[in-house]
Amino acid sequence: MPDLNKPQHIADRIVDSILARKLAPGARLGEQPLADLFGVSRTIVREALARLAARGMVEVNSRRGWFVVQPSPEDARDAFAARQVIEVGLLQASGDRLDAAALRRLQKHVAQERAAVRAADAGERSFLLGDFHVCLAECAGNTTLADILRDLTARTTLIATLYQSPHEAAVSCEEHAEIVAALERGDTPLAVELMRRHIAGVAAHLSPDAPADPLASLRTALAPVGPSAQALHTTVAKKISPRKRRLFTSLIPPTSPLEK
Numbered sequence: 001m002p003d004l005n006k007p008q009h010i011a012d013r014i015v016d017s018i019l020a021r022k023l024a025p026g027a028r029l030g031e032q033p034l035a036d037l038f039g040v041s042r043t044i045v046r047e048a049l050a051r052l053a054a055r056g057m058v059e060v061n062s063r064r065g066w067f068v069v070q071p072s073p074e075d076a077r078d079a080f081a082a083r084q085v086i087e088v089g090l091l092q093a094s095g096d097r098l099d100a101a102a103l104r105r106l107q108k109h110v111a112q113e114r115a116a117v118r119a120a121d122a123g124e125r126s127f128l129l130g131d132f133h134v135c136l137a138e139c140a141g142n143t144t145l146a147d148i149l150r151d152l153t154a155r156t157t158l159i160a161t162l163y164q165s166p167h168e169a170a171v172s173c174e175e176h177a178e179i180v181a182a183l184e185r186g187d188t189p190l191a192v193e194l195m196r197r198h199i200a201g202v203a204a205h206l207s208p209d210a211p212a213d214p215l216a217s218l219r220t221a222l223a224p225v226g227p228s229a230q231a232l233h234t235t236v237a238k239k240i241s242p243r244k245r246r247l248f249t250s251l252i253p254p255t256s257p258l259e260k
Contacts, residue, residue, distance in 0.1 A: 007048035010038055014052060018068065018154045020127040025070040025158045029058060055151050069158065073206075076159040080203040083152050086145060087133060088196050094140035095188035102139035106180045109135050113173040125169050130157055132176050156202075163206050172202065 017023045034045045049066045052058040060066050071079070098106075109132055116125040130153040137146035175198045182191035 007044055007051060010034065010040070010045060010048035011051045011055075014048070015057060015150060015154050016127065018057065019130045019150075019157055020123040021157060021161065022123055023068050025068055025162055027068040028064075029066040029068065031066065057151065057154060069155075071155060071159045071162065073163060075155070076163055076203075076206055079152055079155045079159060080199060080206075083133070083149070083156065084196065084199050084203075086149060086152070087136070087199060088192055090137055090140055090142065090145055091183075091188060091192045091195055094142065095183055095191050096186060098139055098183055103180070103184050105139055106132075106135065106183070110173065110177045110180055113176060117170050117173055126157065129169060129172050129176075130154070136179075159206070160202075172198070175201070 014023065014029070023029075029049060031042045031045050031049070034048075035042045038045070049058055049060070053060060053066075057069060058066050059069050109128070113125070113128045113132065116128050133153055134146050134150045137143075137149050175194065179191050179194045179198065182188075182194055
């Protein structure tokens with residue numbers, strides 16, 4: 001059992017939540033709520049968040065607190081390029097040395113992915129699809145690369161949330177199955193090529209022109225209304241008595257958060 005008081009456990013839980021798309025880019029990570037959730041002090045939470053900041057997963061604002069990072073389009077290109085180099089290189093170096101136990105573990109992982117796809121469990125599906133790449137590194141016996149890939153995969157999950165059109169989960173799952181099948185046959189060159197195509201295909205769904213603006217939908221919703229809508233708004237406003245108008249405006253604080 002993991003020691004729930006350890007900062008590393010808290011950090012790993014946050015990364016797993018990012019992989020499962022339960023934490024979105026820009027999500028606030030309050031120290032006190034996390035301390036209450038894990039039953040630890042804020043000092044322990046702060047250490048966990050500092051570790052994640054060093055890994056590029058969260059960032060801190062001196063006035064507003066800790067937040068999940070919001071990767072830029074440049075971060076997206078760099079992250080997928082890094083994954084391409086690491087994962088292709090990993091298979092080239094270790095693909096023909098995977099033993100029967102490692103292959104069974106990979107086959108079991110793909111079966112779990114398929115089950116999550118069939119069950120339409122978005123969180124479990126997202127986590128397993130990302131974790132496949134970590135699992136592959138672990139099966140190859142390279143724990144250092146597994147740790148690096150866990151962070152890179154979490155970052156690409158955040159990137160997909162911001163810049164990627166929906167990529168069919170079933171397609172990714174079957175591509176994983178093809179890679180494992182090639183490894184099972186001992187065809188490492190094919191597995192390498194399939195991995196290269198797989199990562200390139202996911203990266204190809206990036207939309208480089210997508211706005212990294214968390215307020216985009218709010219800006220659209222609060223855009224100035226057209227003439228006809230403005231006329232209707234004016235007509236309705238005239239029908240509201242001054243007393244009712246004061247009641248409505250009294251519910252609005254003097255300084256709206258939108259004005260900050």
